[in-house]
Amino acid sequence: MPAISSHRSGLKRTVAALACTLAAGTAAAQDRITSFGLYGAPGLMDTPTAEMAPDATLSTTFARIHDSTRVTLSFQLTPRISGSFRYAALENFSNPGSIGGVYYDRSFDLRYQLLTEGRYRPAVTIGLQDFAGTGLYSSEYLVATKTIAPGLKLTGGLGWGRLGSSNAFATTGTRPTTTLGKGGIPSYNQWFRGDVSAFGGISYAPNDRLRLKAEYSLDAYVDEVAGSSFKRKSPWNYGLDYTFKSGHQLSLYHAYGDTFGVSMTFFTRLKESPIPGSTDSAPLPVKPRSAAQRADLGWTADSTISNKAYGSLSASLAKEGIALEGMDLDGRSATVRVRNIRYGMTPQAIGRTARAMTRSLPGSVENFTIVPVVSGMALSAVEMRRSDVEALENEAAAEMLAKTRIVDGFGRAPEVTPGIYPRFTWSLGPDLNFSIFDPNSPIRANLNMRVQAAYELSPNLVLEGAVSKRVTGNLYKVSTPPAVAPTLPPVRTDYAKYANEGDPAIDSLTLSYYGRPGPNLFSRVSVGYLEMMYAGVSTEVLWKPVDSRLGLGVELNYVKKRDFDQMFGLQSYDAVTGYASAYYDFGNGFHGQLDVGRYLAGDYGATISLDREFGNGWRVGAYATFTDASAEDFGEGSFDKGLRFTIPLSWPSGKSTRGASKITLQSLNRDGGSRLELNNRLYDRVREYHEPQMTNTWGRFWR
Structure with a gap:
């Protein structure tokens, strides 16, 4: 029986990541x-x-x-x-x-x-x-x-x-x-x-x-x-x-x-890099203040100085790959709202923001609060004293961490500066989609050209999608296993039909709203063509305190199966699927996840996952799903399981980027235990900006 492991990512990313994994x-x-x-x-x-x-x-x-x-x-x-x-x-x-x-x-x-x-x-x-x-x-x-x-x-x-x-x-x-x-x-x-x-x-x-x-x-x-x-x-x-x-x-x-x-x-x-050191440009040096500058509050009566400080800070951060979206400034404190575009390790973005603030803000401003945002959500607020930044620049990053507070960002982010939104981004490039373990041909792949675009109507409201056109490949020839359980609908085993008829294909087209309904709470609502095989509505709420290793979430989806040509049509099959999830950071890079709920084929069960993540962004993990579909109903392999890898693109190049190649190896891909393939679930977006994760990677604060 075939086993399918499908993965969609930029071809350059996938090939570069695999080549460096084998050859570094x-x-x-x-x-x-x-x-x-x-x-x-x-x-x-x-x-x-x-x-x-x-x-x-x-x-x-x-x-x-x-x-x-x-x-x-x-x-x-x-x-x-x-x-x-x-x-x-x-x-x-x-x-x-x-x-x-x-x-x-x-x-x-x-x-x-x-x-x-x-x-x-x-x-x-x-x-x-x-x-x-x-x-x-x-x-x-x-x-x-x-x-x-x-x-x-x-x-x-x-x-x-x-x-x-x-x-x-x-x-x-x-x-x-x-x-x-x-x-x-x-x-x-x-x-x-x-x-x-x-x-x-x-x-x-x-x-x-x-x-x-x-x-x-x-x-x-x-x-x-x-x-x-x-x-x-x-x-x-x-x-x-x-x-x-x-x-x-x-x-x-x-x-x-x-x-x-x-x-x-x-x-x-995985703990080491094939490129010694980093190819990033050197960060801006901290600019110390004189005693007179610390005491001078005269600038507060001149609004042009505040505007000049904002413009200077915005320009400096843009060169660092960080977007300044808003700032609240008074005589003794400054709070900035920033979006990290470049750095895979969040503390590196926080550190470079703090350095730029010492060079752009008036000397009397002593208290810095940096609020990183993702999809409009204020994920945390990082508080520090400017004098500590000045005094500890040449000390170990741990010394700075001891002087820093990381608290919930709820209600802490400044208003967005007018004119930043709406914002449109797009990209065009090759894309590799592959399957493995088909006994008729253990490796099959499609080479596509793919256009991705996102239109951010507001910080929290994003319209995004992707369209692909096959250039060459044989993925549509993947064997379709015979039905072994008439009680399980073909929610994934007709994958080859989508690969065959979806040319060109609308890979996804969604409108998503992200929110902070309360302290420690995060939310997402997505509607549209959620993935290559399903369209519908996906909702999610996550409870994750900024200083806690534990996170709890609930996801509920109503979906209908898409037509095989992956355009706008829908088939009659629909499903309500959802999970209650628990996430836990065990320390030393180990992350566990338990999802309990209803899967696409209507079966009930749980998925257990364990991953180990490293400070450079590498992540290796495994998962297994057990549902009330019996081993006989599931067929060869008995239950869904697999290995997964996240390869940061900064690892082989030594140059900071948030890009990564994600690869999943499944021993089988059957109908039992199948779930939606969403790429915007909340937990991984949120946790990297919270205290446990930032503490693990704080060593990059001064880089």
Whole structure:
């Protein structure tokens, strides 16, 4: 069955982000990443080691052994926990799910390091391989690795499943043999059950570039041997790693006495940038005041000075990529209303605004209040003393944070300066829309030209939309899975019809109103063509105190399905869908979300999400949706789940921008658990301007 992961973004953004993710050399030689094996995780070849990659390392491994190709994406979620997603293609594989003699398989791994390596103690890791897939690669293990001399490491472990499929020395009960099913549900009844075999190996790195390794693997390759010319003649495998200066790894193998293998692993360190420092222009220096300037209030009797100060500040901020929309000024204080156009890290915009204020405002103005606004909503009010800005310019940003207050912006924003609205913006450029995991063609894509435009009638009222025209592509050929549950309407599985007939297409056309109904409250109402498949009305209310890690929201939508040509027509299918949501910032960049409600197909359930975000804007996460649609009704995959990545465009370039490429990898796209694809939900718009998030990125205040 096909699995579709559709993503719409500017082509330049997507290609640049993916290229830099794969090619950026961020693994320093002095912090060398351990060897990765054929399964795209720390290992020798087919067997794991107990080592972990450095925290926040994202790796992509392309591996080939005989008739099997494996592509694995792994992420070091914490220093001791890592996870992997694998997509494999097995040729000459006899299985009912094979297409053209090729069987495509998806699997997930999870590893936890029980013990780190000490002077006498080995590192010890427990792992689940293919714990929620079809079971083709299913295995569990307990493994230890110890450095016994510089560059020389020994590994030994116990394996179940594939790692225990020959020469077992013990058993821990009967292991269920059902594999290659619908997949998607953790196979609890198999874990650490069945035959147990020992595996092990040795590696030696004479220098930072080369590593020699040998392993003893008891994976019998039962399914592969049965359907191909592969003959497993020996349990011994041998390999060679070559680590490039960039930190990426090329490996060559001779496996099981019969075949050869090769793998290439690209490492991306999300905490680091491929561009040292920043390519932004230097910020304006703070302008100190004299004692006489601090005491002079004579300017307050001359309105032209206030107007001149506003014009000077507006011009300075415009050069910094910040729009001044309003200002309240008196003898001792100034409150400015600003819109951050350029900076992905909000404190950088706040810091540059404060610097400009020291240069443009009269010397007697001591108290600064900076109110950032998004879609007319005053999200917070950042209060500081001018004298602190002057005194701490050359100190650590944390010193300035200690002197700053971040409070609710409700009722604090100055009135908008006349003439700023209405405002019209537009853009034209290439656009890439793609799908993956269709067994008939694992990767399909459309290249479109896309026009986007927004007409802001007032700060809170925005008319916006996008129109696209296909240039080339084969996305319309994505396989449509057969209906497995007549009780579930085809709310997403007819995606290919939209891709085929929507040329040209109105991607979206909405009128949205954003508001602040009260303290700690934010609201949105959108009406129109909300996304490529649905039109209607979407409403949302969010409760999010400025100093709280917790946010609560309610979303309610009434939608009708659009015609396949994605123009103005509507089909008869309609739905009421909505959710109650809870958001929580766990700290250290971890963000959790729970949505409970009714989905597009009328099924009820919940979506659980967990993301880790870094100070440079990178974000990696996963989600899973469970509804009252049964696994049988859902079909292959059993329930909706996926991985998602946000790649900031400032990361590869070193130049500040608010642009980002968002990519979602879904193991499947079915009708159960489907929700609207809205791009203007409130929480992510609001939270980056609140205290927990600004505290995490405050280090950029002086940049």
